[in-house]
Amino acid sequence: MDATALSDPTPAAARDAVLDGLDAGDVVCVAGRCRVTYEGRASSTLGPGDRLLLLKPDGTALVHTAEGHQPVNWQPPGCDHDAAVVDGELVVHSSRSTPAEELDVRFETVAQLSRYAVTDPAELALEGTEADLKRRVLDEPALVERGFEPRATERETPAGAVDVYGVDEDGNTVVVELKRRRVGPDAVGQLSRYVEALRRDSHEATRIRGILVAPSVTDRARELLAEKGLEFVPVEPVAE
Amino acid sequence: MDATALSDPTPAAARDAVLDGLDAGDVVCVAGRCRVTYEGRASSTLGPGDRLLLLKPDGTALVHTAEGHQPVNWQPPGCDHDAAVVDGELVVHSSRSTPAEELDVRFETVAQLSRYAVTDPAELALEGTEADLKRRVLDEPALVERGFEPRATERETPAGAVDVYGVDEDGNTVVVELKRRRVGPDAVGQLSRYVEALRRDSHEATRIRGILVAPSVTDRARELLAEKGLEFVPVEPVAE
DNA sequence: GATTCTATCTCGCTG
DNA sequence: CAGCGAGGTAGAATC
Numbered sequence A, B: 001m002d003a004t005a006l007s008d009p010t011p012a013a014a015r016d017a018v019l020d021g022l023d024a025g026d027v028v029c030v031a032g033r034c035r036v037t038y039e040g041r042a043s044s045t046l047g048p049g050d051r052l053l054l055l056k057p058d059g060t061a062l063v064h065t066a067e068g069h070q071p072v073n074w075q076p077p078g079c080d081h082d083a084a085v086v087d088g089e090l091v092v093h094s095s096r097s098t099p100a101e102e103l104d105v106r107f108e109t110v111a112q113l114s115r116y117a118v119t120d121p122a123e124l125a126l127e128g129t130e131a132d133l134k135r136r137v138l139d140e141p142a143l144v145e146r147g148f149e150p151r152a153t154e155r156e157t158p159a160g161a162v163d164v165y166g167v168d169e170d171g172n173t174v175v176v177e178l179k180r181r182r183v184g185p186d187a188v189g190q191l192s193r194y195v196e197a198l199r200r201d202s203h204e205a206t207r208i209r210g211i212l213v214a215p216s217v218t219d220r221a222r223e224l225l226a227e228k229g230l231e232f233v234p235v236e237p238v239a240e
Numbered sequence C: 001g002a003t004t005c006t007a008t009c010t011c012g013c014t015g
Numbered sequence D: 001c002a003g004c005g006a007g008g009t010a011g012a013a014t015c
Helices: A011-023 A130-139 A185-200 A219-228 B011-023 B130-139 B185-200 B219-228
Strands: A003-007 A027-039 A043-055 A061-064 A073-075 A080-086 A089-096 A101-116 A125-127 A149-157 A160-167 A173-178 A208-214 A231-234 B003-007 B027-039 B043-055 B061-064 B073-075 B080-086 B089-096 B101-116 B125-127 B149-157 B160-167 B173-178 B208-214 B231-234
Touching: A003 A011, A003 B003, A003 B101, A011 A027, A011 A043, A011 A080, A011 A089, A011 A101, A027 A089, A027 B101, A043 A089, A043 A101, A061 A101, A073 A089, A073 A101, A101 B003, A101 B027, A101 B101, A130 A149, A130 A160, A130 A173, A149 A185, A160 A185, A173 A185, A185 A208, A185 A219, A185 B185, A208 A219, A219 A231, B003 B011, B011 B027, B011 B043, B011 B080, B011 B089, B011 B101, B027 B089, B043 B089, B043 B101, B061 B101, B073 B089, B073 B101, B130 B149, B130 B160, B130 B173, B149 B185, B160 B185, B173 B185, B185 B208, B185 B219, B208 B219, B219 B231
Parallel strands: A173 A208, A208 A231, B173 B208, B208 B231
Antiparallel strands: A003 A101, A027 A043, A027 A101, A043 A061, A043 B125, A061 A073, A080 A089, A089 A101, A125 B043, A149 A160, A160 A173, B003 B101, B027 B043, B027 B101, B043 B061, B061 B073, B080 B089, B089 B101, B149 B160, B160 B173
16 A cells, blocks of 8 residues: 655645545545534534544545544545645635535644555455344244244335334234344334334234334333334344 | 654554554554454454554544545544554554444554644534524424424423423424424334323323424325324524 | 434435 | 435433
């Protein structure tokens, strides 16, 4: 991987390095004292301070401070980056349409400007997702309940797609909502919406059960389940 | 802002720079070819590729590729970072408990190692949030409906806290759920939970209305509102 | 620490 | 393109 760094570049040298770097498909990192303004879905201003600005070749911009996982300001992938010297200061501008959003980072001083030729052929292999939980349940439906027979996944209802749709031992319809982690009231609402939608579209006689499958539930979620006549079955996303 | 960069440091020099940097409270950026493993709430592996590793003094770790807003791997603030040379390679390890999570970044090569003395006294001033929408509605309740009188915010119900609670012209109870942007079915479910909870806890005679206040709604959300007998009033989070 | 909910959520998928 | 739901969501407020 190629990497270059300029220390205390002039605003013009910084501008050129930013433009050349983005042109070459590099990731560019600008470190220095700056002010930031954002206008789009919301709007924000950020007074002077030391930060890192990461500009990616896919149009992402990230302004990071010394704290937190999240950037203090950013632009999503797909934006157009530009750099210029305005009033003797490096100004990086990033914008997109739909929705219209603009980010301006104005540097009082640039302490360092780095370029990185970042190429990454590898793909992240992630385990323990909801997809893994679904696979587990389909492989071994008895995890939900003895006699449970899955009939479809992502079955459409007027309220959205049901994770796993099937029938129980007695022939009742079963709607399963999967969650990879401990669930709160929102998941109960989701399951409830699916069950109600199916009940509206079915014969009076048909019994439709709703089962939330997750590692655990909060107290309030459990209360909501009880109120709605829904069930909970504890299952981990991956076997222990 | 102080910034230093080492080009193609030896693993030992890189390790020392990482440890010294973190010790000094700097943000450390390691650029190079690496592999990443994560184990915690889920687990993941990432094969060799060029990436940037940002280590923050608050215990945050971010692994960024050339694409995307999100880091491909990370650790949240509060983790303990460590660096060592293992089998001739720089290995950065970051871990925390509750939940137990570990991240390992093993560098085949380190192209550049930078340290940044990042100090940021400024606070982000953000506008257009749900808090702004709430302020707007409380300042001018007629935005919801002529005669609407807010009586409480964050009023507790068995199903959670209601954004704005009040009464209408006719003395009916009104539950308002605020959303800063266009809403889908989830917000309807949320409002519905609050309304149902209040109905259960109130006299038969009391009429309880649920009003979703947001810039707009999706079609499915509108259908759900109709089914539940809930209402929608369009309001922007900030005046146009 | 656990729970609940917001977020410029982001991301991926589907129509 | 919009809508819908997952996410190692993170972050904040509250209990």
